[in-house]
Amino acid sequence: MKVGLFIPCYVDQFYPKVGIATLQLLEKFGCQVSYPSKQTCCGQPMANSGYEHLTHDCNRLFINNFAEYDYIVSPSGSCVLHIKEHLHAPESETQNEGKATHIRKRIYELTEFLTDILKVENLEARFPFRVGLHQSCHGQRGLHLSQMSELVATPFSKPEQLLNMVKDVELVKLSRKDECCGFGGTFCVAEEAVSSRMGIDRIDDHVKNGTQVLTGGDMSCLMHLEGVIRRRKLPIKVMHIAEILTATE
């Protein structure tokens, strides 16, 4: 199966190792992975700020880059959700709407691709640490990667299912298991006070419950939380879930 690897802009620029781990993971399970070199961004930073009408060029680029793949996979629930909900061909290019639809239907966040499409049951990874999972809202509430605490429904969690396949991982139980970290895209600077406070509170929950390594499916939330951890000089390491799923420590 031909998989197009979509590495979000901030992962590309700041967290190349997350992209590498994602690539290795997909290759390990026999996917034929390519990284279209002309990709940039899904357009979400503009759209969530109220400027969806400025995302046409990003959309065109995205369609050109990814239309030919069987699946498009990305290590970010948030960017995947944006594409799923908002990718359309620019109005002047309606002939490409079919390609946009194909992408919207075939784009997957990494963990759901592993559990639902590749049906991974064994990872041969080892990571002997107490791991605290941050459930990013767009992945959880948007893509339903795990059950939401507000709903009276059966619990499940795709990222936890995978982490449980990693030898010696001890998952930390949090007091608030799916509260938002406060990143929120441009919210993190437009509403700096609340954003920072939310980040501080999330980290406190991890500190209190003994997290050694903080992980999650969205590097954007983790970048914000890592910023809080480093400012406060806390002994918590931050890693994307792809890095733990490929770990052999």
Place this chain on the structure above:
Amino acid sequence: MTINHATAAEKFNKDFDRTTWHDETLWWVRQKRDRAAFSIPEWEKLRDTASQIKHNVLSNLDTYLVEFEKNAQKNGITVHWAADAHEHNEIILSILKKQGVTQIVKSKSMLTEECHLNPYLAENGVEVVDTDLGERIVQLADEPPSHIVLPCIHWKKEEIGVLFHKHLGTPEGCADPTLLTHAARENLREKFLTRRVAITGVNFAVAETGEFVVCTNEGNADMGAHLADVHIACMGIEKIIPQRVHLGVFLRLLARSATGQPITTYSSHFAKPRAGQEMHIVLVDNGRTTQLGREEFRNSLKCIRCGACMNTCPVYRRSGGHSYHNAVAGPIGSILAPNLDMTKNADLPFASTLCGSCSNVCPVKINIHEQLYEWRQVLTKSGHSPTAKTLGMKAMAAVLSNPSVYRLSGKMGRLALANVPFVVNNSLNPWYKQREMPEPPKESFGEWYKKNRG
């Protein structure tokens, strides 16, 4: 001028411990709601049903309202129609004038807050005493409520003690909730007994019977209405439900969502005036038909004012109700307020991370976080966005639309961060105030890929 949400929230967050206390108090209410919801196995089905009933109501609002009017009149209730807040206030004043009354009691009604009835009546020489304890507290403090169900949730009991000492003569330093409540009750008792007109809100109005239902925990609406010669009930036109049987859905959801109680202590049905009493109902539009016409925002009118979205909202819990500068705060307020005034409330849809928790707790399944996103688009397109932001967004879009420009600026950005960090790590960068910037890697993923797989 109204202070925008971000500025008010920043001020709120200056007191770290108080913010912790506010967040934990409301989180406790959210947990109570969870326990109540999880005790009902068919909870999600109830939410679906409630949402569908309201869907039907919104699609047939005109007929249900007329049906309600006809049946209410048959019951002996006088029905008034108000196009906006001003008309609503005028109607109330005219009833009071006719009665020759200058002092009234009022139980909780967010609609009268929305219409700014209290200041209007004060200007016209009428004294209003709010009889809900929480509302009485904020009234004595000369503040608006900060929460639609828990109006004084931002006040600590010690502070209420000081307030009551000043206004009600309780002993100095007394912060005992039972004693303070008793003092408020004593004080209110005299008002209940002497005021001839009582205003209440309306939680549900039943079209088929012409009755309306008022839900309170304190019984203050009943006390006011039963002791007064004239009962005026004020309701937004979206409060209609088709049949009495539908209360079986809404009453099960309302209190569980609001406070985690199985049902409000009092769910009082007012069907007709008792002998010698006058009963009025004021049906208020005030922008609701405009919202009904906005397809993407129509569902916001399903709201039953339970406040669950506020209690779960991580932003509301850490910024307080007053930071929303609107009668209804929190996520639901942020999608209702722009309909009333886009210029004044343009900041509110941005006071959210779009985490989606609000939509999940909403008992009538309003897609609140999606409407927040949609309002952002509408506000931006209609010119309610700061010019600097527009320019920034255009520049960002230009960079991200061009792969080679993107790669170059990414590289420059990482180089700058690695070599001249003070360019970004300074007080002008809001990120850096309480967070470190990411450590820039030597190469991007794209560069690594070209070397290793290209």
